[in-house]
Amino acid sequence: MQTEQLIKKVQSILDDMKAKDLVILDVTGKSSVTDFMLIASGTSRRHVVSMAGEVLEKVKAEGVQPIGSEGQESGDWILVDLGDLVVHLMMPDARSFYDLERLWRHSPEDAEALS
Numbered sequence: 001m002q003t004e005q006l007i008k009k010v011q012s013i014l015d016d017m018k019a020k021d022l023v024i025l026d027v028t029g030k031s032s033v034t035d036f037m038l039i040a041s042g043t044s045r046r047h048v049v050s051m052a053g054e055v056l057e058k059v060k061a062e063g064v065q066p067i068g069s070e071g072q073e074s075g076d077w078i079l080v081d082l083g084d085l086v087v088h089l090m091m092p093d094a095r096s097f098y099d100l101e102r103l104w105r106h107s108p109e110d111a112e113a114l115s
Helices: 003-016 045-061 092-098 100-105 108-114
Strands: 020-026 036-041 068-070 077-081 085-090
Touching: 003 020, 003 036, 003 045, 003 085, 020 100, 036 092, 036 100, 045 077, 045 085, 077 092, 085 092, 092 100
Parallel strands: 036 085
Antiparallel strands: 020 036, 068 077, 077 085
């Protein structure tokens, strides 16, 4: 599955699961780990865990083998690594605290200027 198709598939899954504030970041050239990050919030820890489970199940059904996932135990922040796409599913307080959008939207020079 091509990266764009994978992004659309995961976005559709999360829309169906009523994810909040979904954002897709292109981090090509900024990260050596992935090209895209998808960040979304859940309304409860159970919601975050359910969204992660649904993403894992549905992408596997499409033939995509996830590299891994972390955080299911707490449900505050679950990371699903799909290679060229890393999905961050977070509780609003964790999302606000870590502020990944601010961290990854700007180049290192921009981040230095923001400090």
